[in-house]
Amino acid sequence: xxxxxxxxxxxxxxxxxxxxxxxxxxxxxxxxxxxxxxxxxxxxxxxxxxxxxxxxxxxxxxxxxxxxxxxxxxxxxxxxxxxxxxxxxxxxxxxxxxxxxxxxxxxxxxxxxxxxxxxxxxxxxxxxxxxxxxxxxxxxxxxxxxxxxxxxxxxxxxxxxxxxxxxxxxxxxxxxxxxxxxxxxxxxxxxxxxxxxxxxxxxxxxxxxxxxxxxxxxxxxxxxxxxxxxxxxxxxxxxxxxxxxxxxxxxxxxxxxxxxxxxxxxxxxxxxxxxxxxxxxxxxxxxxxxxxxxxxxxxxxxxxxxx
Amino acid sequence: xxxxxxxxxxxxxxxxxxxxxxxxxxxxxxxxxxxxxxxxxxxxxxxxxxxxxxxxxxxxxxxxxxxxxxxxxxxxxxxxxxxxxxxxxxxxxxxxxxxxxxxxxxxxxxxxxxxxxxxxxxxxxxxxxxxxxxxxxxxxxxxxxxxxxxxxxxxxxxxxxxxxxxxxxxxxxxxxxxxxxxxxxxxxxxxxxxx
Amino acid sequence: xxxxxxxxxxxxxxxxxxxxxxxxxxxxxxxxxxxxxxxxxxxxxxxxxxxxxxxxxxxxxxxxxxxxxxxxxxxxxxxxxxxxxxxxxxxxxxxxxxxxxxxxxxxxxxxxxxxxxxxxxxxxxxxxxxxxxxxxxxxxxxxxxxxxxxxxxxxxxxxxxxxxxxxxxxxxxxxxxxxxxxxxxxxxxxxxxxxxxxxxxxxxxxxxxxxxxxxxxxxxxxxxxxxxxxxxxxxxxxxxxxxxxxxxxxxxx
Numbered sequence: 001x002x003x004x005x006x007x008x009x010x011x012x013x014x015x016x017x018x019x020x021x022x023x024x025x026x027x028x029x030x031x032x033x034x035x036x037x038x039x040x041x042x043x044x045x046x047x048x049x050x051x052x053x054x055x056x057x058x059x060x061x062x063x064x065x066x067x068x069x070x071x072x073x074x075x076x077x078x079x080x081x082x083x084x085x086x087x088x089x090x091x092x093x094x095x096x097x098x099x100x101x102x103x104x105x106x107x108x109x110x111x112x113x114x115x116x117x118x119x120x121x122x123x124x125x126x127x128x129x130x131x132x133x134x135x136x137x138x139x140x141x142x143x144x145x146x147x148x149x150x151x152x153x154x155x156x157x158x159x160x161x162x163x164x165x166x167x168x169x170x171x172x173x174x175x176x177x178x179x180x181x182x183x184x185x186x187x188x189x190x191x192x193x194x195x196x197x198x199x200x201x202x203x204x205x206x207x208x209x210x211x212x213x214x215x216x217x218x219x220x221x222x223x224x225x226x227x228x229x230x231x232x233x234x235x236x237x238x239x240x241x242x243x244x245x246x247x248x249x250x251x252x253x254x255x256x257x258x259x260x261x262x263x264x265x266x267x268x269x270x271x272x273x274x275x276x277x278x279x280x281x282x283x284x285x286x287x288x289x290x291x292x293x294x295x296x297x298x299x300x301x302x303x304x305x306x307x
Numbered sequence: 308x309x310x311x312x313x314x315x316x317x318x319x320x321x322x323x324x325x326x327x328x329x330x331x332x333x334x335x336x337x338x339x340x341x342x343x344x345x346x347x348x349x350x351x352x353x354x355x356x357x358x359x360x361x362x363x364x365x366x367x368x369x370x371x372x373x374x375x376x377x378x379x380x381x382x383x384x385x386x387x388x389x390x391x392x393x394x395x396x397x398x399x400x401x402x403x404x405x406x407x408x409x410x411x412x413x414x415x416x417x418x419x420x421x422x423x424x425x426x427x428x429x430x431x432x433x434x435x436x437x438x439x440x441x442x443x444x445x446x447x448x449x450x451x452x453x454x455x456x457x458x459x460x461x462x463x464x465x466x467x468x469x470x471x472x473x474x475x476x477x478x479x480x481x482x483x484x485x486x487x488x489x490x491x492x493x494x495x496x497x498x499x500x501x502x
Numbered sequence: 503x504x505x506x507x508x509x510x511x512x513x514x515x516x517x518x519x520x521x522x523x524x525x526x527x528x529x530x531x532x533x534x535x536x537x538x539x540x541x542x543x544x545x546x547x548x549x550x551x552x553x554x555x556x557x558x559x560x561x562x563x564x565x566x567x568x569x570x571x572x573x574x575x576x577x578x579x580x581x582x583x584x585x586x587x588x589x590x591x592x593x594x595x596x597x598x599x600x601x602x603x604x605x606x607x608x609x610x611x612x613x614x615x616x617x618x619x620x621x622x623x624x625x626x627x628x629x630x631x632x633x634x635x636x637x638x639x640x641x642x643x644x645x646x647x648x649x650x651x652x653x654x655x656x657x658x659x660x661x662x663x664x665x666x667x668x669x670x671x672x673x674x675x676x677x678x679x680x681x682x683x684x685x686x687x688x689x690x691x692x693x694x695x696x697x698x699x700x701x702x703x704x705x706x707x708x709x710x711x712x713x714x715x716x717x718x719x720x721x722x723x724x725x726x727x728x729x730x731x732x733x734x735x736x737x738x739x740x741x742x743x744x745x746x747x748x749x750x751x752x753x754x755x
Binding site for chain 1: 543550553560624
């Protein structure tokens, strides 16, 4: 049983709080870290890779602080950074061999390991090609290949699907879900569909805070009763869009079918509908925003008028 | 090089059979630590087991002596156990009676500290015992967890402040003051004549 | 006294809290099983790490390094044999060779910061700063060893002591490294760092040609001082780059 525990993890850059008292326990399975760009996903992941040390709180793997474990932690860690680097003059094979050495993969196991990775990533045919000739999708697949070279217990993938075409994305999802069986896999994305079907647990991050977590079904359940569908003409659609977050918009003849996330019924003839993960995501993000607005109002109000 | 270090070197070289010897050598120490920390034999067995399983899983990586490594892991395992228990108590037991340790002489605890102490039950844990005087191990359970672990590591296991600091992630000076405060409280509880 | 009493009280309490034999046996059995099933992960030794590092340095760099260092004795031999140059006059040429070798070394090290590999390498078992130090040692180590061998062999021929010869050749090597690293560390990029190193080499060669007196014996302590200082500063620059890697890797991505 693996356990990666984040205990009130906080990171500041100057006055900006990038990650704010993040509390969660990760065990075997795939975790989807969802959040807008700049929500603190990358900072959180870098802390989980011990590339950054938290300003407050601690991260423990199997009960030990990862900062103190040092190389012992890095040995069981697999990481695919968002900005995935490579030496363009290396061939795929040389690149993996090089990283395998840095990752202390036993040399006698390496050939077998490489075969496994070619199979996983489907790059066997291009193993002798220089990396400069690789497409974005191939490079990403190679990136995930290098991340699992050392059979990591903790696998961290930062935006692994960014810049991939839909077909590559599906392929990627299949690879990731095959990896989550006996290790902790945490992948971040701002694309909801990427994690909807493969994540055992969703973590919603907003402004460095954990807004919601749970299985996709649980997260969707929480948004129930807040998702509406309505058919309005175009002028109305614009006004509704300004007022509420719209998760889907489809033109039907000269009218527009909107899917709106809102606590109250947006228009009289709107019908409640079952939330999907995208709705739930919008719901929680919206909730966070509203909460902040309310807080702002309460702080500004004179004390005497309260209650 | 001590025997432990020799054994660990053999283990790192792939001789896993020596892990069994390390487990045998240190089981009692780890069990006792968990027992000191929890006061509950069954929990101590479980926590000691968890500690050793983690140790075995990552044995080749340990740099310290196995004893220090095991005690560090045991300490973390116990701490997690308490946190978990506290969380459960907070959600399921808002009963005001339940948390009053030794109602009659419980005044020595500051209000904020009670939740940190291990002993959150009532006095009936001691009811089976014939003598009325509080034993050291029972008194320890009335202290906050961080003081208890510092005291046990220092006095029972003979660890230096610096070593305890390394295990618990605080400066040696903090450990020293925890030990001092813990001692004072123990004396209050048990009487100057005993300690 | 009190301490002793406390310790004894704890030992007595510990004796009361031991596991009972049956429970102990029950608890230990699954642990033994886990121990028997345990597979030990591989722990690379220094030799493995060195080999890994050598393989990480592109063959072209080794080849260039090798050529430059071969050129050094050849050049020295040719100048001595076919020209009427005096002993000191071969040094500017040797300096250029050594400075080029030095620049090649640091250029290879700086390569780590390009291609965005740093973040990934930092997350590996052997992290970036260790990697860097290893490489710096491998590359400059070979250079220094070869120069020392050359000076051992050829110093006599020029009428200098072995020590003086080594100092005259190693100083430009470390100085060019230092210039490169300083420019690079201040975030000016590899191109400018290269330019800085090369410009410095050119200037120093001019200086050597214009003021041949600097090879007089009285200046040797100054040369030695500069060499030691440059070597120490290089070491410090490398260490400080390593520290920066340990700290905030984000700044450079």
